[in-house]
Amino acid sequence: MQTDNLELKKLVYLYLMNYAKSQPDMAIMAVNTFVKDCEDPNPLIRALAVRTMGCIRVDKITEYLCEPLRKCLKDEDPYVRKTAAVCVAKLHDINAQLVEDQGFLDTLKDLISDSNPMVVANAVAALSEIAESHPSSNLLDLNPQSINKLLTALNECTEWGQIFILDCLANYTPKDDREAQSICERVTPRLSHANSAVVLSAVKVLMKFMEMLSKDLDYYGTLLKKLAPPLVTLLSAEPELQYVALRNINLIVQKRPEILKHEMKVFFVKYNDPIYVKLEKLDIMIRLASQANIAQVLAELKEYATEVDVDFVRKAVRAIGRCAIKVEQSAERCVSTLLDLIQTKVNYVVQEAIVVIKDIFRKYPNKYESVIATLCENLDSLDEPEARAAMIWIVGEYAERIDNADELLESFLEGFHDESTQVQLQLLTAIVKLFLKKPTETQELVQQVLSLATQDSDNPDLRDRGYIYWRLLSTDPVAAKEVVLAEKPLISEETDLIEPTLLDELICYIGTLASVYHKPPSAFVEGGRGVVHKSLPPRTASNESVESPETAPAGAPSNEQPDVIPTQGDLLGDLLNLDLGPPVSGPPLATSSVQMGAVDLLGGGLDSLVCPGIGGPNFVAPPAAAVPANLGAPMGSGLSDLFDLTSGVGTLSGSYVAPKAVWLPAMKAKGLEISGTFTRQVGSISMDLQLTNKALQVMTDFAIQFNRNSFGLAPAAPLQVHAPLSPNQSVEISLPLNTVGSVMKMEPLNNLQVAVKNNIDVFYFSTLYPLHILFVEDGKMDRQMFLATWKDIPNENEAQFQIRDCPLNAEAVSSRLQSSNIFTVAKRNVEGQDMLYQSLKLTNGIWVLAELRIQPGNPNFTLSLKCRAPEVSQHVYQAYETILKN
Numbered sequence: 001m002q003t004d005n006l007e008l009k010k011l012v013y014l015y016l017m018n019y020a021k022s023q024p025d026m027a028i029m030a031v032n033t034f035v036k037d038c039e040d041p042n043p044l045i046r047a048l049a050v051r052t053m054g055c056i057r058v059d060k061i062t063e064y065l066c067e068p069l070r071k072c073l074k075d076e077d078p079y080v081r082k083t084a085a086v087c088v089a090k091l092h093d094i095n096a097q098l099v100e101d102q103g104f105l106d107t108l109k110d111l112i113s114d115s116n117p118m119v120v121a122n123a124v125a126a127l128s129e130i131a132e133s134h135p136s137s138n139l140l141d142l143n144p145q146s147i148n149k150l151l152t153a154l155n156e157c158t159e160w161g162q163i164f165i166l167d168c169l170a171n172y173t174p175k176d177d178r179e180a181q182s183i184c185e186r187v188t189p190r191l192s193h194a195n196s197a198v199v200l201s202a203v204k205v206l207m208k209f210m211e212m213l214s215k216d217l218d219y220y221g222t223l224l225k226k227l228a229p230p231l232v233t234l235l236s237a238e239p240e241l242q243y244v245a246l247r248n249i250n251l252i253v254q255k256r257p258e259i260l261k262h263e264m265k266v267f268f269v270k271y272n273d274p275i276y277v278k279l280e281k282l283d284i285m286i287r288l289a290s291q292a293n294i295a296q297v298l299a300e301l302k303e304y305a306t307e308v309d310v311d312f313v314r315k316a317v318r319a320i321g322r323c324a325i326k327v328e329q330s331a332e333r334c335v336s337t338l339l340d341l342i343q344t345k346v347n348y349v350v351q352e353a354i355v356v357i358k359d360i361f362r363k364y365p366n367k368y369e370s371v372i373a374t375l376c377e378n379l380d381s382l383d384e385p386e387a388r389a390a391m392i393w394i395v396g397e398y399a400e401r402i403d404n405a406d407e408l409l410e411s412f413l414e415g416f417h418d419e420s421t422q423v424q425l426q427l428l429t430a431i432v433k434l435f436l437k438k439p440t441e442t443q444e445l446v447q448q449v450l451s452l453a454t455q456d457s458d459n460p461d462l463r464d465r466g467y468i469y470w471r472l473l474s475t476d477p478v479a480a481k482e483v484v485l486a487e488k489p490l491i492s493e494e495t496d497l498i499e500p501t502l503l504d505e506l507i508c509y510i511g512t513l514a515s516v517y518h519k520p521p522s523a524f525v526e527g528g529r530g531v532v533h534k535s536l537p538p539r540t541a542s543n544e545s546v547e548s549p550e551t552a553p554a555g556a557p558s559n560e561q562p563d564v565i566p567t568q569g570d571l572l573g574d575l576l577n578l579d580l581g582p583p584v585s586g587p588p589l590a591t592s593s594v595q596m597g598a599v600d601l602l603g604g605g606l607d608s609l610v611c612p613g614i615g616g617p618n619f620v621a622p623p624a625a626a627v628p629a630n631l632g633a634p635m636g637s638g639l640s641d642l643f644d645l646t647s648g649v650g651t652l653s654g655s656y657v658a659p660k661a662v663w664l665p666a667m668k669a670k671g672l673e674i675s676g677t678f679t680r681q682v683g684s685i686s687m688d689l690q691l692t693n694k695a696l697q698v699m700t701d702f703a704i705q706f707n708r709n710s711f712g713l714a715p716a717a718p719l720q721v722h723a724p725l726s727p728n729q730s731v732e733i734s735l736p737l738n739t740v741g742s743v744m745k746m747e748p749l750n751n752l753q754v755a756v757k758n759n760i761d762v763f764y765f766s767t768l769y770p771l772h773i774l775f776v777e778d779g780k781m782d783r784q785m786f787l788a789t790w791k792d793i794p795n796e797n798e799a800q801f802q803i804r805d806c807p808l809n810a811e812a813v814s815s816r817l818q819s820s821n822i823f824t825v826a827k828r829n830v831e832g833q834d835m836l837y838q839s840l841k842l843t844n845g846i847w848v849l850a851e852l853r854i855q856p857g858n859p860n861f862t863l864s865l866k867c868r869a870p871e872v873s874q875h876v877y878q879a880y881e882t883i884l885k886n
Contacts, residue, residue, distance in 0.1 A: 122161070163197050184213075680773040716737055775842065
């Protein structure tokens with residue numbers, strides 16, 4: 001080790017690196033030599049010492065190396081500094097805490113401003129490496145000044161240094177389009193570099209920053225023109241590099257097809273291309289196909305379809321079909337080309353052609369059906385499931401145009417059990433379509449296929465579909481026709497495009513493995529350490545100002561909740577958690593903010609009564625909703641007093657219970673019918689349900705969930721159906737409810753959206769609950785408080801209603817209302833009229849005060865209601881009506 005011979009020293013250091021792991025104690029003895037060599041007059045030896053120190057991955061040695069490393073980072077020779085920069089990254093990998101404590105990261109950041117471009121490149125590489133393993137740390141704190149230094153160094157670095165700097169630039173987001181353009185101008189010369197990795201890194205930076213440039217700029221057009229030649233040049237490399245280039249070009253063409261729209265010929269396949277290059281070129285040809293070049297493309301594809309390579313020929317035939325779907329003007333030529341290919345009678349060509357013609361029929365209905373006769377001639381030669389399924393679909397869909405459709409389908413039916421599932425499902429549907437079009441001739445055929453699918457098959461998908469058709473045909477043939485022969489949606493031109501957000505992320509990874517796999521790094525990097533999701537910068541140049549929810553104007557109304565079952569957006573988030581695990585037993589815990597929201601949402605809880613003037617926000621009262629006949633108010637069940645949620649507050653009260661109504665008809669829930677009502681007894685609310693199985697299969701695994709609602713109603717226990725529900729069987733269940741769920745104002749206020757899951761599917765319905773199930777037992781106010789609160793609530797919050805045709809006297813009214821927790825605080829007789837002053841309290845703490853005038857002998861009463869949340873009044877009046885008239 002003490003030798004002055006440089007070659008020998010290199011060999012000794014190499015030996016040390018290899019054996020230090022197995023003999024760490026011996027390696028410590030070499031520390032002094034490292035320290036000494038770090039001060040050697042020869043910069044090559046200093047660099048060699050610091051490089052070897054970084055490669056000896058022994059914990060005991062690392063602390064001895066800090067001092068020599070610090071000196072080398074500030075060495076006068078750039079070769080030593082660039083080597084020391086990489087050493088910091090290696091040391092960080094062994095002992096991150098030590099590197100941070102010793103201040104090496106700050107020294108690395110200073111090296112970005114170094115005068116030597118190679119030092120800058122290595123410092124950037126080291127910092128990027130460290131930042132990747134610590135995504136949260138903001139090590140590469142890039143700003144316009146440091147970017148300027150990197151761009152200056154870019155021109156003088158080695159090719160690998162340029163790649164490090166370009167990758168670093170790609171992680172920077174310019175502050176505006178001006179800065180983005182300036183960076184693009186300085187990166188563009190890298191496109192003519194001989195190293196393909198530098199070219200791809202430059203393309204990545206330009207693709208990313210182009211997002212910020214306005215398409216109206218002249219420079220944008222110039223940049224598009226400059227990007228094409230380097231990408232074309234990459235295709236003259238050896239096949240392996242061509243493949244990597246093509247995978248990247250595939251992404252670029254999906255993002256910005258205009259870059260290569262005039263370069264179609266480059267992607268024409270050469271006879272000596274390997275198959276993987278041929279298939280990739282074919283894919284890009286279809287993506288670039290347009291009205292301008294379709295004639296060229298079709299001529300090429302027809303040529304490919306006569307090649308010897310089976311995989312390539314199949315893909316070429318599919319490509320012709322995709323061109324027909326993409327460029328409408330070419331559809332006719334594509335179809336005639338496909339027919340020519342079918343005439344060749346080459347088995348696999350015929351099968352692929354039939355598969356793509358099915359898609360062409362879907363895209364252009366009633367246009368090319370004249371070719372069906374030709375297709376039917378080739379029935380016997382089809383032996384692949386996809387082609388057989390496509391042909392069966394065509395026969396079923398156009399049965400009225402094919403004279404012997406029943407014979408053709410019957411020929412498939414003979415070997416039904418030997419077919420693949422795809423063919424069996426298609427055959428089942430096709431025969432049902434045929435039956436609906438020609439019922440008299442095909443009755444036996446449809447019965448045969450239904451019994452094969454339902455009784456002789458083990459496949460659950462096939463059985464289910466068979467039962468559905470059976471049920472549809474036997475109960476409602478008109479509905480069956482509407483369902484089975486419904487108009488099909490047209491298929492889109494590009495079904496194989498990468499999803500836009502994933503494409504944006506992959507554009508940020510051009511030139512890496514992710515761009516070859518077409519998957520984000522998180523999908524294939526084990527452990528996911530250091531994998532950060534990247535995305536393209538927002539477009540700033542355009543005038544599309546997107547207002548974030550946070551910056552919405554203060555007066556903007558929130559989105560009102562529709563009174564239909566909401567679409568996927570909000571319902572699924574709340575309701576589809578049903579099968580994420582077993583239902584939680586016991587009431588869900590509500591956070592205090594939700595509970596506060598529950599009181600604040602509807603204005604003025606108990607505090608607002610005690611402190612005059614403090615009220616909640618005044619909502620505009622919703623339009624008065626008429627009470628539907630099936631207003632869900634429930635039937636008493638002896639079980640409800642077992643679920644005493646309020647620990648026996650108040651006296652035993654049995655409020656009015658409406659008869660059960662059908663909430664979810666069997667037709668809408670695959671045979672499950674749900675009827676129900678709501679009850680309140682001894683402070684406990686329950687939903688009394690009757691589940692009836694009108695399907696042909698057993699139902700199990702029931703679960704229930706509510707969407708957020710105005711009063712936070714939620715199940716207090718799981719939905720327990722103790723035994724499987726057999727066909728034509730019913731079961732009655734009392735589901736305890738509480739009011740600690742999430743709160744959201746609904747329209748109407750008492751709307752409840754419910755999801756019920758079983759082993760078949762998840763079903764949604766909505767129902768209206770009567771407000772009196774929310775009247776609590778401690779709702780009686782004392783007289784003084786009643787008087788003060790009545791005066792305190794503004795007069796505009798008072799609402800007046802008429803209750804007609806109620807033959808009860810004041811005593812009977814008072815007693816009946818009290819059983820539903822509407823309490824009479826005081827009673828007076830004024831000029832022969834009985835005046836009842838009443839109070840009630842809702843579960844969320846809102847008080848409602850009432851004055852009821854009853855004229856003896858007159859069946860019409862006048863009800864005045866006062867409340868800090870006036871939108872509740874309409875529903876309280878409906879509760880009065882319901883209780884007094886039933």
